[in-house]
Amino acid sequence: MPAMENGLTYKNAGVDIDAQDQALARIKELARATFTPGVLSEIGSFGGLFTLQPENPEAPVLVASADGVGTKLKVAQMAGKHHTVGEDLVNHCVNDILVQGARPLFFLDYLATGKLQPHVVVELVSGMARACQVHGCALLGGETAEMPGFYGPGEYDLAGFIVGLAFRDRLLDRNRVAAGDSLVALPSSGLHTNGYSLARKVFFETLKLTVDSYVPELACTVGEELLRVHRSYFAAVWPLVEAGLVKSAAHITGGGIPDNLPRALPPHLGAEIDLKSFDEPAVFRLIRQAGKVPEEDMRRTFNLGVGMILVVGEQHVGQVLSRLVLHGPGWIIGRVVEGAGVRFVGERVG
Amino acid sequence: MPAMENGLTYKNAGVDIDAQDQALARIKELARATFTPGVLSEIGSFGGLFTLQPENPEAPVLVASADGVGTKLKVAQMAGKHHTVGEDLVNHCVNDILVQGARPLFFLDYLATGKLQPHVVVELVSGMARACQVHGCALLGGETAEMPGFYGPGEYDLAGFIVGLAFRDRLLDRNRVAAGDSLVALPSSGLHTNGYSLARKVFFETLKLTVDSYVPELACTVGEELLRVHRSYFAAVWPLVEAGLVKSAAHITGGGIPDNLPRALPPHLGAEIDLKSFDEPAVFRLIRQAGKVPEEDMRRTFNLGVGMILVVGEQHVGQVLSRLVLHGPGWIIGRVVEGAGVRFVGERVG
Incomplete structure (x- = not known):
């Protein structure tokens, strides 16, 4: 099966994000008219x-x-x-x-x-x-x-x-965001609800496991890992919103950081994401390796351990991080920069 | 196929309204707690x-x-x-x-x-x-x-x-409804969005028609009949609501008049529905005959030509009917009576 030799991508797993984008443009036009x-x-x-x-x-x-x-x-x-x-x-x-x-x-x-x-x-x-x-x-x-x-x-x-x-x-308003603002990440609890078409291919077709298979790298069964509950960030983030400490925020779902973080930024600004700032949870490493999934597809498909990103002005970062300690905690994953797009820096080794 | 010899019912077409009701009771309890x-x-x-x-x-x-x-x-x-x-x-x-x-x-x-x-x-x-x-x-x-x-x-x-x-x-508030109130019916535009599991069995399995088959009794193709747009009653009914002329109302969807009309009545009141007050549209007669569908199932599955029923106090009936003339028009299909339940009277001949 050539798809597997070349590595599994979200597109050959049956999800075509580009076709989706085309239809979305027309849909937006139709909706705007209402x-x-x-x-x-x-x-x-x-x-x-x-x-x-x-x-x-x-x-x-x-x-x-x-x-x-x-x-x-x-x-x-x-x-x-x-x-x-x-x-x-x-x-x-x-x-x-x-x-x-x-x-x-x-x-x-x-x-x-x-x-x-x-x-x-x-x-x-x-x-x-x-x-x-x-x-x-x-x-x-x-x-x-x-x-x-x-x-x-x-x-x-x-x-x-x-x-x-x-x-x-x-x-929250992305128009208040400025270059130099900090990006504060909150950990995900697993795959949340995205990337399951690809994850299922890897676990159930490539690796031929079942939901009951115990996977030592995950220290649990496939079913336990894949059914971890999508974390709610309400308890952690709502007090910060009420206190006016957050400028804007992105929920990292389908499309990963590259597709979701820009929704929290004005069009002329982008983000630099420091991959060395966090350890990727084991489930993503396993999917990447077993499915030979190209890095670009991993990033556009999965949250990779980051479920939410808050855009925080420099003067509030300390307060935000200390208030998050009870809930997660959060860490600085990068910063807002001039020019659209998300750039990943600090490539992990291995 | 015994199901057809005995006539098609909504239950043997795969929809079990009783199982649905049981789960609904528990769901209500869970929802109420929130x-x-x-x-x-x-x-x-x-x-x-x-x-x-x-x-x-x-x-x-x-x-x-x-x-x-x-x-x-x-x-x-x-x-x-x-x-x-x-x-x-x-x-x-x-x-x-x-x-x-x-x-x-x-x-x-x-x-x-x-x-x-x-x-x-x-x-x-x-x-x-x-x-x-x-x-x-x-x-x-x-x-x-x-x-x-x-x-x-x-x-x-x-x-x-x-x-x-x-x-x-x-x-609109069913608690304002009193015995003696009039029931004003508004015509449906066809099956609306209910009863399609049964209708599809009859047209595509029993009668072996396709969406393109022309049906003389319907004066159109099967596809045209079955895809008639579910009528919106907003233009007809909203002015009556704003004018305070309607006490309560029922949208006749899955479960037909027997399941939906009681939702617009207080628990101790019921309704008498006069079947002679209207002609059933051809599509329902065709389904009943071709599918040998028992009358009870027809009534609990289809709107039978009645898409909405308004509960109107006696003093407002004339005004409601005359204002509906532009839109439909409506007719008096029955009245509110003491005792729960819906009784059909004036059985049609043939």
Whole structure:
């Protein structure tokens, strides 16, 4: 199989990020035409911003985001373990509005399956409910659809929708970012919910493992590693947002640091990321080596151990790092520089 | 095939409404535990109600709903026609919050597919954008997920999330309904987005037709009939809501009149539905006959020509009917009676 000899890339694993980008451009145009005066966000933000009172700058802003769990669901279905993906979904959504400066108000889910298995649904919802409770977020409703002939036995898809609240003067805003600002990274808890098409190929096809296989390098089974819950950064980051210590932030999801960090920067600024500033978790090293995945694809596919990046003005870095100690902790991964794009420096050896 | 000799029911077509109900009871319990003071709705409402200021009865109320298109998507995929299901989805969501007394603010979508086909995505979004524009609703964002190995070639699932605005004193409220109130029906535009698992069995398996087959009884092709856009009742009903002429309302979706109308009535009241008050559209007669579908299943599966039912106090019926003339028009389909449940009277002949 040539794809494997050449190394697995996200494109030959079936995900074409460029085709996605093309369609997205047209979609943005169509969406923009529907915008009403209440819409405050640019398209392509992590969450959409909407105000009920466009003329009132003191009015609260609603921040909304939709997301899925991707093919991590396949791993849950292989393992017969369904509550963690419910938590994944809520936490993913919470992070997406957190990087806009919003706290969660309510969440709705969409669950589609071929034949409803009550115990599976209850497990999924219990995971969502638990994660909602942690965030003081109401699980306000949802849709459970039986679509026979559409999803195979035991298969389901799961999407989530969150609405949060922010105040205009506390919104994170990439336009406040300046060259020289520090980039503070927060560790991920594993793959989170991205890169699973490629990760599944490596673990289940290349390495021919099962969810129950114990992997010494990971010190756990494949299923345990791949089902680690997507970390919520709310507890760590919300106090910093409330205190006005963060200028903008990026949730590192599909597309990795190169695609997500620029969303937190103004178009004329870029970032320098110091690879020597952190150790990559074992799961990413294993995927890179076993799948012979080119470095460029690793970086555009996985979070590589960095789940969120905060853009912090120099005068606040010390305070941010010390307040993060209880939660993670964070570290300085790089800085904002003139000129668009993300440059990686300090190549790791080995 | 015994299922067909006995007539097709929604249960043997693969949808088990009872299993769904069991899981729903547990889900409600889990969701209720997450409720914060901002939540105003009972679970099981067409849309969830949330206020930013629980202590202020004048504060606006957010009404949110999640929905899918169900296996109508399969028909769109067979016909290679994707813009109508985008409209279906938005209109379905709009109707779900309209029956609470809300007008749409913004909408987000979740689109999941195996391999992203840009022209399909653009068609889907153009349908959603068109329907959003009609309603002054911003298409605020969404998630487009490529999930290779999860969805087959050309397959996708599509879900929508809407947030609307209502004022507490204009919320439709089933607790204001009294015995003797009139039930005003509004015609559907076809199957809307419910009953497609059964309808597809009848058209494509029992009758062995294709989407391109012309059906004289329908005066159109199967694809044209099955892809008719789910009607939005916003233009017809919103002015009545604003004028305070409607007490409560039911969007007739999965479960038909027997499952949806009670959601618009207090628990101790029921409804009498006069079947002689309207002619059933041809598509439902055809499905009943060709599929030998028992009447009970027809009623719990399809809207049978009735897409929305308004509960109207006697003194406002004349005004409501005359204002609906421009839009449909509506008719009196029955009345609210003492005792729970929906009774059908005036059996049709033939």
